[in-house]
Structures are given as structure tokens and as C-alpha cells.
Amino acid sequence: xxxxxxxxxxxxxxxxxxxxxxxxxxxxxxxxxxxxxxxxxxxxxxxxxxxxxxxxxxxxxxxxxxxxxxxxxxxxxxxxxxxxxxxxxxxxxxxxxxxxxxxxxxxxxxxxxxxxxxxxxxxxxxxxxxxxxxxxxxxxxxxxxxxxxxxxxxxxxxxxxxxxxxxxxxxxxxxxxxxx
Numbered sequence: 001x002x003x004x005x006x007x008x009x010x011x012x013x014x015x016x017x018x019x020x021x022x023x024x025x026x027x028x029x030x031x032x033x034x035x036x037x038x039x040x041x042x043x044x045x046x047x048x049x050x051x052x053x054x055x056x057x058x059x060x061x062x063x064x065x066x067x068x069x070x071x072x073x074x075x076x077x078x079x080x081x082x083x084x085x086x087x088x089x090x091x092x093x094x095x096x097x098x099x100x101x102x103x104x105x106x107x108x109x110x111x112x113x114x115x116x117x118x119x120x121x122x123x124x125x126x127x128x129x130x131x132x133x134x135x136x137x138x139x140x141x142x143x144x145x146x147x148x149x150x151x152x153x154x155x156x157x158x159x160x161x162x163x164x165x166x167x168x169x170x171x172x173x174x175x176x177x178x179x180x
Contacts, residue, residue: 003179011042014172018165027162030065031169034086037062038172041093055098062090079166082129089122089173096180114180126174133167 019035021027037058040050066087069080096114137160 005044005046007175007179008042008044011172011175012039014168015039015042018169018172021161021165025162027165030069030083030087031165033061033065034083034090035165035169037090038169038176041090041097042172042176052098055094059091059094059098062087062094066091082166082170085122085125086169086173089126089177092118092122093176093180119177119180123174123177126170126177129170130167130174133163133170137163137167 015035015038017035019032019039022032022035041058066084069084069087073080092114100113
């Protein structure tokens, strides 16, 4: 990632917080892995210059996450395709970072990484996702439903928390794509 260090650190914090939230809510491991990967990729290069092989490793890991998200599952989740697009975008960003790293020595020169058309399409997708899912979160939905035992659902396990984490990660993905 090339960008202001403050933005990079904010992306690290946002992505790490989303990953921790996924782990604590016992969400699918793929979402937590995406959050961790985004946090690692957002660390400013002045602090940590990863070895060349790490971007290839990230690409392989996120390709596996994307394929895992698309596999047939008895438990139907509404966000499997979105999750696969997120993992695919991570593969794309890893490959773009690897190509940019091999195109010049060090990180002194700043060149555009990745294919502008694909980057633009991903930017449109994530902007649309953030606006659509964010507007759903902002509209009042009435009281929280009762838990099966008659008690209230804890705030931590409310469906809005999972949706807010997905919006935060999509927003972070959008910001990371802007810096390609």
C-alpha cells in the first residue's frame, strides 16, 4: 500500500478490530482471516517491508478463502458471494503489490499497480456495498427480536454487529484499492 501513514494505521486498526470482532462472535474464520490480512497489508512500508514471497503466500491463502466461500453449503448465508468477492479482491491486491514490488527496487518510485479497469470495478462494487449495507444499518428497524429463550439478544451477537463489521471491512477494502 502506498498512502499516508495515518490512513494506513487507521486501516490497520479498523481491519484488526473487525477481525477480533469476528473471532469473538465466532463468525466464519474466513472473515476473520480477511480482516487480519487487510491489517497486515495496510501496515506502512516504513515500519515493515515484507519479504517478496509473502505477497504470493497471501494470494494463495485468499484464493483458498474465495473458493471456500463459494462451495456448496447446507447452511445458506446471504453474504457468501460478497465474501468471495472480498477474498478475490485480496488476491488481486496481493498480486498487484507483488508486481509493483518486482517492477522497481525498494519503494521509492510510485507506480500504479494492478489493472485500472479491474480496480475501478472493485471500487464501484465496494462503494455500492458500503452505501447499500450502510443505509440498511442506518434505517430504524424497530426493537431487537427476542432470543429463543425469551430473553433479549445480547448486543454483541446482534445481526447488526456482523453487518457493521462487513461494512467496515468493505470500507477498508475501498480505501486500500484507492491506494493501488
